Amino acid sequence: MEEKTQLEKLVVSSSPHFLRDENIPKIMHAVILALLPAAAASVYFFGFRALMLIIVSAVSCLITEYACQKIRKKPVTIRDGSAAITGILMALTLPPSFPYYGAVLGSIFAVGIGKQLFGGIGYNIFNPALLGRVFLQATYPVMITTWSEPLSKAAKAGVDAVSAATPLALMKFEGKWTSHLDLFFGNTPGSIGETSALAILIGGLYLRYRGYINWKMPLGYLGSMAFLGGIFWLINPSKYPDPLFHILAGGAMLGAWFMVTDMVTSPVTPLGQWIFVICGGSLAVIIRLFGGLPEGVMYSILLMNAFVPLLNKHTRPLFFGEGIKVE
């Protein structure tokens, strides 16, 4: 009789019947964890305001996601962590003095327009955090380029906040270099989470350790920057910065480890990924050296995002045994 009851409970599905213990929340939570060192560095260098910017952005993103999913009558998935990442990541690209209401607007744009309007997670073409940042750049061009010294340097000067120029702006407009050591640890003016290459690297290596990113994407992007930057440096070292400066300054590190590697908005094929990072890295250097803006990482990634569907379509790997002739 016991057999009968068991018979009724047979599950039937198509193979494979057991799956890897992996899911979207697990990946997203690992990314959040990986962003913590950069977030901690931002608080260390720029104080309480940095922390508030991160919290305001993350919460605004979560609320936006919730509202959009309610309106679209879709299951609410704010717990998967993807909206929180967008908020944290966008906040990390803002100047320390950026107003909170601006961060809220940027978050609404990032998640509402940049992600949910496209259909939610997995369907967006552009990196939502960068889209939020680019929206703010267009909306508040002055506020988003008003930088201040890190707290330690401001304290030395005996004031609360000293407005200052970022290393890239100093390089571009005044021909002054910032020391590599300051760039590496993050003791420079800049976006709150972008200044410390060390903190970003710790998070990036953690993601690599967890297997969520490959080496090709971040190193290919940074390598391309260093390569093209290096060529110009060799041509005229007094005018152009050295390769190391390129990869340590501005948003290069954060972009390479956390935005280039964004799964949804990067190519899936090996060749597509190479094209993506090589073009992206080169574009960033070209904008830095010859564009109107001191920083080109954001636009380089967004522009390459637009090419991802095309890259996926035209860089299909050869099938196993394709193109082999037998007599």
Next chain:
Amino acid sequence: MGLKTFNHGIHPSYNKELTQSKKIEKASLPSKVVIPLQQHIGAPCKPLVKKGDTVAEGQKIGETTTFVTAPVHSSISGKVKEIERRPYPGGGKVLSVIIEGDGTVKDWRSGDTDLDMESLSKEELRNIIREAGIVGMGGAAFPTHVKLSPPKEKKIDAFILNGCECEPYLTSDHRLMVEEPEKVLWGMKAMMKAIGVENGFIGIEENKPDAIDALERAARGSNIKVAALKTKYPQGAEKMLIKAVIDRKVPVGKLPMDVGCVVNNVGTAFAVYEAAKYKKPLIERVITVSGNGVREPKNLLVRIGTSFEDVLNQCGGMAGEGEKEVLNGGPMMGIAQTTLEAPVIKGTSGITVLTGKEIKPYKYDPCIRCASCVEVCPVNLMPYKLGDLGRLYRLDEFKAWGGAVCIECGCCSYTCPSKRPLLHWIRVGKVKIREREKV
């Protein structure tokens, strides 16, 4: 390090420790068997017996004249009770001969003729294999004598015995290699002779060191080499195995013989040995009964036609509360059963019962383009894309993106963090294409 393998693939938890050190046990004689008349790829057999006939153990009960087919035999002696369509472990129903046993057992070994291979010609060997109804016992069940009869213009220079057993849970080939290495080798040599090929290789994953050891010892001094391969799924897929062992790629749409190679399974080699030595047709086989839903996992020598229910009862029954998924085969490529009445067939390498957390969820999330399906696909497809094309019946695109190249190993579905049933959708595409081409 330094071990041979193929590109991509996955590393699932193999769970082989449940049965890998358990000796093969003989299952008890079933009182009734259900023997499907088609257990192989190719033409179905026509019954040679009718209701009420008395049949002897090993008597041929199904046959047809087509080349690509394999006869079926009664696995017990007794009386034909019914010939009707019955549930088939490969899905659906198949015309089957139902035999009620009389409780007697034939001693095949008494017919041991001390036969040596030298006295048998190629044709005789092939004929023995065909008459014994031997098919590929790794799961696909392709008639072995067909594989051993390549057209003359195809020059075969390598024979590979597949001892990978990369499917999680299954250990039947492993146990055969450890317990009967000489017999497996004999069967392999017989198949090599039937084709007339000199070089033999045995591909075994490194997670079976005792099997590698046993066969290396048995093959010492012969022209057969044991190739230790990296433990990786699907190492035992024919094309992957050929790539790993002799570094040749089977071109898209071609067969192993097009690159001068024939692959057969360890269980098949053992069946060939018994057929040649004892004139014993393929009426029983070793299967692994395992999974977290089985009380006492075992390796069992089971007669073809024994019901899953009977087999499971001999392994302490099913364990755990709640839902069960009973598979013909392992969890990666096995087929889920709708009823435990289904019989063990020639291609049943194991019965896996999954329960609780091991059963996969039926909900899935959007694709996040993480590329892990692309990274694991052993035949370099883009499964996330193929899956969508198959699901949406976009058949021309499905073809262009290589739908037909898919070997259905399931690595893509396994690895997908969104739990998308990618292989299932690819199968949908394949079926739809087949339907369209029929019209």
